[in-house]
Amino acid sequence: MVIMYTPAITFENDKLTIIDQTLLPDRFEYVPITTMTECIEAIKILRVRGAPAIGICAAYGLYLAAQSLSSKTYNEFRKEMDAICDLLYNSRPTAVNLGWAIQRIKSLYHANNDKPIEEVISFIRAEAIKIHSEDKEFCQQMGYNGLEVVPNPGNILTHCNTGSLATGGWGTALGIVYAAWEQKYRIHVYVDETRPLGQGARLTFWELMKNKIPCTLITDSMAGSLMKDEKVDLVLFGADRISKNGDVANKIGSYNLAALARFHGIPCYAVAPSSTFDLTLETGDEIEIEMRNSQEILHIYGYNDNLHDKAEVYNPAFDVTPAEFLTGIVTEKGIIKQPISKNLPKLIK
Numbered sequence: 001m002v003i004m005y006t007p008a009i010t011f012e013n014d015k016l017t018i019i020d021q022t023l024l025p026d027r028f029e030y031v032p033i034t035t036m037t038e039c040i041e042a043i044k045i046l047r048v049r050g051a052p053a054i055g056i057c058a059a060y061g062l063y064l065a066a067q068s069l070s071s072k073t074y075n076e077f078r079k080e081m082d083a084i085c086d087l088l089y090n091s092r093p094t095a096v097n098l099g100w101a102i103q104r105i106k107s108l109y110h111a112n113n114d115k116p117i118e119e120v121i122s123f124i125r126a127e128a129i130k131i132h133s134e135d136k137e138f139c140q141q142m143g144y145n146g147l148e149v150v151p152n153p154g155n156i157l158t159h160c161n162t163g164s165l166a167t168g169g170w171g172t173a174l175g176i177v178y179a180a181w182e183q184k185y186r187i188h189v190y191v192d193e194t195r196p197l198g199q200g201a202r203l204t205f206w207e208l209m210k211n212k213i214p215c216t217l218i219t220d221s222m223a224g225s226l227m228k229d230e231k232v233d234l235v236l237f238g239a240d241r242i243s244k245n246g247d248v249a250n251k252i253g254s255y256n257l258a259a260l261a262r263f264h265g266i267p268c269y270a271v272a273p274s275s276t277f278d279l280t281l282e283t284g285d286e287i288e289i290e291m292r293n294s295q296e297i298l299h300i301y302g303y304n305d306n307l308h309d310k311a312e313v314y315n316p317a318f319d320v321t322p323a324e325f326l327t328g329i330v331t332e333k334g335i336i337k338q339p340i341s342k343n344l345p346k347l348i349k
């Protein structure tokens, strides 16, 4: 089976374009990103989303920004770039891949302070391309590494979107689904709607249907009853930041799934590349969780803008699943099995 996946980000002839994911599934449109302002806006409003894709877009955005500067000296260049990096860093707080990609670019231009600015800019360009292509490769490796946990035949439940729309390749958790489908496993996927922004319903369902992979859309509240009825063999989701002990921050609702899977004795894995691990944090309690606009929930029910200021809405974009709730974490380097906190440092340095 050949997997047809649509790249969320393209960089051709020095032009950066992204699929505007806010329009899917109604409209499929690539939009250009030509400035850092556009890059930050795209990340903030989720035109581009998913931890690895955010990092990739940020890296290309920094190249475009570097190119647009008119600094005469290296010191001016560095000062302006540092300020741009800070702005970009603050666009979304939870996905560590953003800060990780920014740091890679920053270290590069800091280290090359003796080179002409044009050369430094060409290094930034090459680094952004490398970040992109590495992620594509890691997706493949995660997909194949994950095959060992996929039952055949099997029913997989997944959350949010972790596919080609969220990464530089075929995805993390969804990459395992693609690898299994490519290897002719008889799988079927339950797609959690993923409230409030519907990344499961709008994006994962769209990706799977395009590839004709058997799938069923459910609302988030249906997962428990499906598990009780023994219709789920495996739960797979992605990650936005993983602390040193293996706690996983991912799309709100992932914790519910992990707790339900644990209760029902169903294997549950987080799937993420090494760029999603934050070894500076001891536990998931230290992970900053992004709080989003109340309108994202209110608009679903038709509340108008006048009510917006008064209405009390709780809208965290992510939750944290404790490492002990997971069966393991699939990475491009292999699977971290329980006890995760003990095994994680052996694989992720």
Ligand code: MRU
Binding pocket: 046, 049, 050, 051, 052, 095, 159, 160, 161, 162, 163, 166, 167, 171, 172, 173, 199, 237, 238, 239, 240, 250, 251, 252, 317
């Ligand atoms: O708010 P989003 O859509 O950026 O959240 C995305 C997720 O939570 C994904 O599961 C995570 O980034 C992993 S994507 C490979």
